[in-house]
Amino acid sequence: MTEQTDARLPRAGGVDPAAVAAFVRAARDVGNELHSLMLYRDGAVAAEHFWWPYRPELPHSLHSVTKAFTATAVGLAVGEGRLAVTDRVVDLVADRVPRDPGEHLAAMTVEDLLTQTSGHAFGVSGVAWRGLRTSWVDEVLRLPVEHRPGTHFAYSSATSLLLSAAVTAVTGDTLADYLRPRLFEPLGMSAGLRWDTTPDGINTGGNGLSATTEDLLKLAVLHLRHGRWRGRQLLDHGWIEAATADSRGNSYGYHWWLAPEQGAYIAYGAFGQYAFVFPDRRVALAVTGSAPSIVGDRLPGVVFEHLPALTGGVAGAVDGPGDEPTLGRHELLPPPARGRSTVESAVSGRRFTMTANDDDVRTVSADFAGDSCLFSLVDYCGEHRIEVGLGRWIESSTSMPGAALHHGYEPASQRVVAAGTWSSPTAFTMTWQFVDTPFRDTVVLDFTADAVRLTRSVNVNSGPTTRPTLDGRAA
Known part of the structure; x- marks a missing residue:
């Protein structure tokens, strides 16, 4: 026993x-x-x-x-x-x-x-x-x-x-x-x-x-x-x-x-x-x-x-x-601010098709509703989602890929705490803290007219801490 x-x-x-x-x-x-x-x-x-x-x-x-x-x-x-x-x-x-x-x-x-x-x-x-x-x-x-x-x-x-x-x-x-x-x-x-x-x-x-x-x-x-x-x-x-x-x-x-x-x-x-x-x-x-x-x-x-x-x-x-x-505070992450946007309603739910890229990301979308945003990314493996809080943190599980930024690790599912803020009227900045790991990603969606530019970086890694910028246009 x-x-x-x-x-x-x-x-x-x-x-x-x-x-x-x-x-x-x-x-x-x-x-x-x-x-x-x-x-x-x-x-x-x-x-x-x-x-x-x-x-x-x-x-x-x-x-x-x-x-x-x-x-x-x-x-x-x-x-x-x-x-x-x-x-x-x-x-x-x-x-x-x-x-x-x-x-x-x-x-x-x-x-x-x-x-x-x-x-x-x-x-x-x-x-x-x-x-x-x-x-x-x-x-x-x-x-x-x-x-x-x-x-x-x-x-x-x-x-x-x-x-x-x-x-x-x-x-x-x-x-x-x-x-x-x-x-x-x-x-x-x-x-x-x-x-x-x-x-x-x-x-x-x-x-x-x-x-x-x-x-x-x-x-x-x-x-x-x-x-x-x-x-x-x-x-x-x-x-x-x-x-x-x-x-x-x-x-x-x-x-x-x-x-x-x-x-x-x-x-x-x-x-x-x-x-x-x-x-x-x-x-x-x-x-x-x-x-x-x-x-x-x-x-x-x-x-x-x-x-x-x-x-x-x-x-x-x-x-x-x-x-x-x-x-000091028991929170590693400070409470986020929601920020103000001039494009949120126009881009919400729109699917953007990305130009060819090394990560084989094919489409992304951000669906805003109330005090949350559902971010979706489709690559060669399928669709990956993270629920992102606006002015708050949301904890969930995700299959979001990221091996190149995460010391080669890419589990099928991992716990993430996510929040987003409009860091400018057209730029939505998300923070993804993967709470089973040391890794914290910062992902920025910068919208212009019918286009989006996505940048992704990480706090620590054994290799580069930033991935190449991705560009896409509304489908």
Whole structure:
């Protein structure tokens, strides 16, 4: 019998809201927009804060924080005798290995993958494969291995994918299915936790996991407690020691970043997702947010600077509306203004045919009624809609495409909060906040006579943050 999946960590007071507010301001100053934070200290959650539309029950894409979950699965498989860190990759996925693997690929071990010293000259992001309909594992095994494994550090999601394939090969389960009775259920992780799979049914390993902030904090707390949870030793203590040791001299353990001078180790995901573990302080911290990759790595410095204040106050937990005067508004997005237009009634419901474009957008329309607008876009896949509030926010689900702006991700359906305003008499500006992700799109429809010009941009991305402008004429 498993524990309830909605089991929460205990809560307790003890953190000065002013200290949390100072940390939040400092994070914003270095470019990190925070969506949530949860601080665990001395056996309980001592501070937590969520910025609407992000909420405790909603999963958030974790990007490369996913790697820490993958390493945990490997640790559990090692503890069960299914794997050893000395096992060769070519033996574990023998049916996928090229006929002539070469000396370096043949020598590559599980530990080489865990420590990001696989021998590949360069790292590969999952965005390189997300559009593929063929095997990602085959793609990785075709990559040249230019260095002797164990000698060259190259941070890569390719290594994590191979670990995922290895666990599946020896257990017969995907990572998610393998972890469910061993980690997700015993820790009471959320029922909404989900993990992307490749076209051949392998969990992506290095990315693609969406989980709540508390799920992320629980993984950190499990490591903080040396693998014990409610009296059970779920993960071997020796594994955690090995996983958080700098055995290769790269400030990197088994898919955890190491900060020994701060007495910490960290799981980090692109655009601002973090799990911090401070064993000597008995502290764990989970953060989700949105930040350009070039500033994302600045948040650990802010955490290290503010940690003494965050863990030393006694003024009460930060977890309710009463803390708004100290922390600022609980809303990430300010209430929108509707604005004034001279063309709203003339363009409402009209379908505009777009000139040929790289995104294969064929038509768009905006149907205004009362205090909302139904925006529709038709492309080669069909019709996609978002309901947009006028002077208010509307939350819904949408299939709106956007992989080129969203680090390659394009789920069939995702949650979005949307509002629009007439930023000029003829320009309608929409904001789409995709609340399972760090991504916020700004879409402008600029109407002139019987024509429209559409521009779309995003707050963060691994590539360009603006798509080419699209032009259309009324049908």
